Amino acid sequence: xxxxxxxxxxxxxxxxxxxxxxxxxxxxxxxxxxxxxxxxxxxxxxxxxxxxxxxxxxxxxxxxxxxxxxxxxxxxxxxxxxxxxxxxxxxxxxxxxxxxxxxxxxxxxxx
Amino acid sequence: xxxxxxxxxxxxxxxxxxxxxxxxxxxxxxxxxxxxxxxxxxxxxxxxxxxxxxxxxxxxxxxxxxxxxxxxxxxxxxxxxxxxxxxxxxxxxxxxxxxxxxxxxxxxx
Numbered sequence: 011x012x013x014x015x016x017x018x019x020x021x022x023x024x025x026x027x028x029x030x031x032x033x034x035x036x037x038x039x040x041x042x043x044x045x046x047x048x049x050x051x052x053x054x055x056x057x058x059x060x061x062x063x064x065x066x067x068x069x070x071x072x073x074x075x076x077x078x079x080x081x082x083x084x085x086x087x088x089x090x091x092x093x094x095x096x097x098x099x100x101x102x103x104x105x106x107x108x109x110x111x112x113x114x115x116x117x118x119x120x121x
Numbered sequence: 122x123x124x125x126x127x128x129x130x131x132x133x134x135x136x137x138x139x140x141x142x143x144x145x146x147x148x149x150x151x152x153x154x155x156x157x158x159x160x161x162x163x164x165x166x167x168x169x170x171x172x173x174x175x176x177x178x179x180x181x182x183x184x185x186x187x188x189x190x191x192x193x194x195x196x197x198x199x200x201x202x203x204x205x206x207x208x209x210x211x212x213x214x215x216x217x218x219x220x221x222x223x224x225x226x227x228x229x230x
Contacts, residue, residue: 044219053211053224054165098164100219108155108180109219113164 012037016099016112025121029086033099033112036080043075043082044109046098054098057084089119123148125222127212133228140185140199142225144212147193152214154195156187157221159209171195202229 013036023029031045042061046054060066060073060082072085082101086093096116100109124147134140146152153172157165167180169187177187184203188196195212207229212222 051226053209053221056218056220059218100165102219107153107215108167108170109165109213110167111157111165 012040012110014099014101014110014112016097016115018113019116020118021115022118022120023089025089025091025119027089027119029089029093029117029119031084031086031097031099031115031117033082033084034080035082035099035101035110037101037103037110038077038080039103040080040101041104042102043073044100044102045071045073045082045084046100047093048096048098048114050095057097086117089117091119091121093117094119123152123214123216123220125212125214125220127210127222127225129225130223131226131228133230134202136204136229137201140197140202140206140227142197142210142227144195144197144222145193146195146214146216149193149214149216151192152216154189155213156195156197157211157213159211161208165211169197204229 015034044059045057048054058068060075066073070087074083096114098114099112102109126145155170156168159165171189185199210225
């Protein structure tokens with residue numbers, strides 16, 4: 011059974027701080043790694059995806075991938091109350107293939 | 122760029138009634154398409170995926186079925202709904218980084 015694990019939270023950070031969200035996966039054959047943000051009652055929005063080991067930055071967001079440790083993380087710099095949402099990690103084996111999701115981490119950014 | 126349309130946005134159906142949810146995709150041709158379900162407070166569970174017209178793979182045995190009558194159309198159906206079919210149904214495509222439609226929230230009463 012291929013699994014993706016996330017801490018359910020809630021993770022609470024003060025406004026302006028760095029939020030760190032973590033995800034581990036069981037399948038060493040996984041090739042693509044995705045982070046989504048989901049507001050209550052809405053569909054997931056793609057934040058970013060990463061294929062290669064190391065860091066990938068997009069604005070206030072940085073994804074970090076370590077395939078040897080089967081670990082992917084998302085850092086949110088200068089966290090804002092509007093970042094309060096559930097963050098979903100997902101992995102797939104091949105480009106265009108099905109995604110396997112973690113349960114999501116609830117993030118709360120306090121003003 | 123790709124756009125995924127889903128309707129209806131919300132649906133309340135009695136137990137035992139039929140179901141038909143539609144997903145259409147614009148801006149791409151012959152995409153892989155996926156149906157996911159998210160139960161309240163839970164993660165996303167893959168239900169069906171399709172790599173082309175008439176090609177459907179089922180991930181989880183259940184009360185639901187899927188069809189792909191056209192290149193850009195993916196339909197989720199049931200002949201008789203169960204209470205356990207309640208949830209948030211999402212259509213997705215890997216084009217453009219794997220995006221989702223706006224979803225249909227189904228409540229079976």
